[in-house]
Amino acid sequence: MQTITDFLSADHRSCDELLVAVEHALADGKWEFAQAAFARFHDGMLHHFSAEESLLFPLFEQSTGIYRGPTQVMRAEHAQMRQLLDAAAAALAARDADDYAGNAETLLIMMQQHNVKEENVLYPMCDQHLAAQTPTLLPELQQVLAAHGEVAP
Amino acid sequence: MQALLSFDQAPPISAPFRFFLTAPVFALLAGLLLLASGPQVLASRWTPAALALTHLITVGFMLQVMLGALIQILPVVAGANIAQPLRVAILVHALLVPGALLLVVGLLLSDTLALRLAAVTLGLGVAIFLAAAGRALWGVPSGNPTILGLKLALLGLTITTGLGIVLALALGGSFALPLLQLTTIHFAWGFVGWSTILLAAVSLVVVPMFQMTPPYPHWFARLFFWSVLVVLAGWSTAHFLEWQQPADVLASGMLLLLTVFAALTLHLQRHSKRARFDATQRYWRLAMLSALAASTLSLISLLLPEAAAGRQLPLLWGVLVLFGSLMSVSTGMLYKIVPFLVWLHLQNAGGGRILAPNMQQVIAKRQIDHQFHAHVAALALLLAAALQPDWFTYPAAVALFVASGWLLRNLLAATAFHRQHRQRIASLARATPVPRPG
Numbered sequence: 190m191q192t193i194t195d196f197l198s199a200d201h202r203s204c205d206e207l208l209v210a211v212e213h214a215l216a217d218g219k220w221e222f223a224q225a226a227f228a229r230f231h232d233g234m235l236h237h238f239s240a241e242e243s244l245l246f247p248l249f250e251q252s253t254g255i256y257r258g259p260t261q262v263m264r265a266e267h268a269q270m271r272q273l274l275d276a277a278a279a280a281l282a283a284r285d286a287d288d289y290a291g292n293a294e295t296l297l298i299m300m301q302q303h304n305v306k307e308e309n310v311l312y313p314m315c316d317q318h319l320a321a322q323t324p325t326l327l328p329e330l331q332q333v334l335a336a337h338g339e340v341a342p
Numbered sequence: 343m344q345a346l347l348s349f350d351q352a353p354p355i356s357a358p359f360r361f362f363l364t365a366p367v368f369a370l371l372a373g374l375l376l377l378a379s380g381p382q383v384l385a386s387r388w389t390p391a392a393l394a395l396t397h398l399i400t401v402g403f404m405l406q407v408m409l410g411a412l413i414q415i416l417p418v419v420a421g422a423n424i425a426q427p428l429r430v431a432i433l434v435h436a437l438l439v440p441g442a443l444l445l446v447v448g449l450l451l452s453d454t455l456a457l458r459l460a461a462v463t464l465g466l467g468v469a470i471f472l473a474a475a476g477r478a479l480w481g482v483p484s485g486n487p488t489i490l491g492l493k494l495a496l497l498g499l500t501i502t503t504g505l506g507i508v509l510a511l512a513l514g515g516s517f518a519l520p521l522l523q524l525t526t527i528h529f530a531w532g533f534v535g536w537s538t539i540l541l542a543a544v545s546l547v548v549v550p551m552f553q554m555t556p557p558y559p560h561w562f563a564r565l566f567f568w569s570v571l572v573v574l575a576g577w578s579t580a581h582f583l584e585w586q587q588p589a590d591v592l593a594s595g596m597l598l599l600l601t602v603f604a605a606l607t608l609h610l611q612r613h614s615k616r617a618r619f620d621a622t623q624r625y626w627r628l629a630m631l632s633a634l635a636a637s638t639l640s641l642i643s644l645l646l647p648e649a650a651a652g653r654q655l656p657l658l659w660g661v662l663v664l665f666g667s668l669m670s671v672s673t674g675m676l677y678k679i680v681p682f683l684v685w686l687h688l689q690n691a692g693g694g695r696i697l698a699p700n701m702q703q704v705i706a707k708r709q710i711d712h713q714f715h716a717h718v719a720a721l722a723l724l725l726a727a728a729l730q731p732d733w734f735t736y737p738a739a740v741a742l743f744v745a746s747g748w749l750l751r752n753l754l755a756a757t758a759f760h761r762q763h764r765q766r767i768a769s770l771a772r773a774t775p776v777p778r779p780g
Contacts, residue, residue, distance in 0.1 A: 209554060209615045216617035259421075268694055276697065291702035298682045298701070301551040302418050309486055310421035 193245070193319065194312035196327055197237075200334055201304045204233045208297065211281075220284055227281050231274050238267045240333040245315060248326065252318050259311045266303045273299060353413060353427035355687045359757065360435045361410025362676060366750035368402025368442060369669070373743030375450075381731035387656045394450040399664050400532060401442045401464065407672040408540060409434060409471055411679060412492075419547055420489045422478035430474040437467030445510065454515055461510040468503045472496060487563035491543025494567050498535030502528060520582070527578045534574050534596060537668055542566055542603055544675075552678065553623055555610040562606060570599050594644060597637050604633040621710045625674025628718065632666025657728035665742075666721050673717065673749060677710055680753060684760045692767045695774060704759050705752045713752055716745040 207230035214223035246260040273296040280288035319326060372395055376383060383391040413431055416422045424430055441463035448456030475496060484490040505528035512519045550557045557563075577592035608630045611623065619627075639659050681704035688698030720741035727734035 205551075205554060206615075209617070212617040269689060272694065272697060273700075276700070287702075288700070291700035295682070295685055295701040298552065298678065299686075302682075304551065305418055305547055306421065309419060309488070313485075 190323070191327060192312075193315045193323060193326070194308060196330065197241075197245075197312055198304075198308050200233075200237055200240075201308070204230065204237060204300075207233050208293070208300075212293070215286060215289065220281075224281055227278060231278060234270065234274060236334050236336060238271070240330045242267065244326065244329055244333065248319055248322060249311075249315050252322075253314075259306070259314070263303070263307065263311065266299070270296060270299055270303070352417070352683070352686060352690075353424070353431070355683055355760065357428045357431035358410040358414045358679070358683065360431060361406040361413075361438075362680060363750075363753055363757065364435070364439055365403045365406040365410075365672075366746045366753065368398050368406070369746035370743060370750065371402065371446075372398040373739050373741075373746055375446075376735065376739035376742060381727075381735040384653075384657055384727060384731040384735060386653055387660060390450050390452060392657075394446045396660065396664065397442065397445050397449060399669060401438070401445060404537065404664075404668055404672055405442075405468075406435075406438060407676065408537070409438070411675065412471075412475060412540075414679065414683070415544070416475060416478055416492070419544075420479060420482050420486075420492060422475075422482050424474045424478045430470065434467050434471045434474075437463050437470070441467055448510065448513075452513070454513075457510040457513055461507040465503060465507045468499065472500060487567065488543050488546045491539055491546065491567045494571055495536055495540035495543055497571075498531055498537075498539050502532040502536050505531060523582050523584070527581060530574060530578065530596075533663060533668075534570060534600070538600060538603070539567060539570060541668075541671060542570075545603075545607060548675075549607060549610055549626075553611060553626070554615040555613050558606065558610065562602070566599065566603065570596070573599065590644060594641070597640050597644075600633060601637040604630045604637065608634070621707075621714050622674040622678050624714060625670045625677070625717075628721070629667045629671035629674070632662045632670065632721070636662040636667065654729055658725060661721070661724045661728050665724055670717065670721075673713075676749075676753065677705070680756045681705055684756055688760065688763050688767060691764055691771075693771065696767050696770050698767070699763060704756050706755070709748070709752050709755065713745065713748040716741065716748050720745040 207226065210226040211223050211230060214220075214226050242264060246263065250256045250260055273292055277289055277292040277296060280292055316323070375391060375395055375398065379391040383389055383395065386392065387396075410431075413424060413427055416424060441460050444456045444463060445460035447453060448458075448460050479489070479493055479496070482489055484493060505524060508519070509521065509524055509528055512521060512524075546558055546563055549555055573592055573595045577589055577596055580589035580592055608627065611627060611630075614623070616623070636659050639655060639662070643655050643659075681701035684704045685698050685701040692698055720738065723734055723738035723741045727738040
């Protein structure tokens with residue numbers, strides 16, 4: 190059976206791919222293409238946050254009774270990443286390549302250190318504590334993530 | 343399990359930064375020492391100045407960067423929070439700095455008292471770090487290869503330091519021991535058991551995620567750490583007991599493992615999805631190429647023992663491993679860790695209401711590029727000096743001094759940037775009151 194760790198780690202990787210697409214478009218000087226690619230990335234990130242914040246984290250908090258632990262830190266980091274996403278979007282709209290590169294690089298490191306914490310620590314804890322709920326949880330998560338594809342194909 | 347239950351916010355910025363800022367000072371001292379002692383330093387790897395130089399780089403530079411970085415990354419990678427990280431950092435740093443200086447003075451002047459004091463201070467500093475990190479990692483399951491690698495690296499550090507203490511006391515005349523064998527074993531544990539295992543553990547995370555490469559293959563992640571440790575332990579025993587043939591076979595095995603790691607990392611980096619290579623990635627590539635060159639030289643010396651007994655091969659090898667490989671990769675990592683931490687702490691200081699400038703503004707890209715070029719020039723000149731000390735020792739010393747000074751300059755620029763923007767953010771925060779909810 191698929192684990193929460195596998196399922197959500199795979200979504201992390203697909204967000205990575207979307208970010209890389211922006212970088213390549215910019216390296217080729219294709220601004221419009223980069224903006225469209227960024228919109229897909231931005232959207233993918235927001236859906237990922239939303240899947241965690243609306244489904245996974247509350248379930249983890251209820252089943253472990255830990256409300257002020259890792260999920261609190263993860264929510265705070267989501268907030269920081271939302272700000273970086275906005276800053277990168279603004280730089281892209283202003284066609285400021287340096288400002289975009291700086292914000293995107295900061296976002297990349299923020300994102301990856303966040304992903305390491307989730308993939309090495311939080312998701313395995315979820316797998317351990319939410320084993321019984323996983324068969325129903327995964328399709329629900331899938332639904333929130335899939336909404337992303339519909340908004341920005 | 344308790345360690346897993348919360349990610350603390352990152353430790354205070356001064357915890358890792360005190361290590362990062364003193365590290366290049368030791369590399370500067372290495373440049374000065376090379377300049378002061380001239381070509382005769384490179385008469386053999388056993389000259390007092392060569393030993394002092396080696397420890398300025400290993401204990402002065404690398405150990406500082408590695409411990410500073412570990413205090414930062416253990417909570418991230420393993421969910422292992424070091425209790426009171428600032429206090430641990432202050433204490434460990436306050437012991438490592440004088441310890442490294444005493445060790446260098448002791449080796450340079452063959453001063454018994456300095457060597458004994460170095461053994462005590464460094465031993466205590468490393469022991470405090472090991473106790474704090476060990477306690478944080480205790481109970482974190484080792485199912486994940488990175489976490490296993492980090493634990494085994496700490497074991498490697500324990501053995502390296504233990505042997506180092508024994509050697510320092512033996513050199514100080516406290517007891518008679520087979521010094522040559524023990525020195526080689528001490529070096530192998532420092533290079534392979536501690537540095538390489540730590541680097542590989544960190545690479546499993548850093549290379550795929552930050553450089554956007556395919557992941558390391560499962561077989562490598564699963565087998566590498568234990569294989570290295572078992573082969574290293576076997577080689578140490580054989581070498582100590584002077585079983586020449588088994589020692590040679592095991593040494594070849596160890597080299598093969600290192601070659602696989604370096605070649606695999608280069609291969610993965612070639613498939614990086616990033617649109618362009620930045621300084622950190624260039625530093626990584628330089629480090630892995632140096633490691634491959636060092637492995638090739640070792641293979642030559644196993645096949646041609648006469649060449650290995652000469653002066654040049656061990657010196658070339660030392661330059662490739664210490665400067666080309668380990669110092670390069672540490673410097674490359676600093677250029678990611680330091681700007682990111684500055685951004686993170688400024689962002690936290692702004693409480694989400696005042697945005698921090700992005701991390702690429704922390705150290706000017708141009709300055710990083712210049713420093714990288716100075717580093718490459720220093721590597722080339724140090725290699726040339728190993729071959730032709732009379733011609734190249736002084737230029738190499740100047741280049742090492744310049745490259746290290748430039749690194750220090752770049753790291754100081756980052757701290758100045760942090761200080762300046764923290765003040766700006768604090769005054770802005772006072773001017774914009776927190777909006778009341780509702």
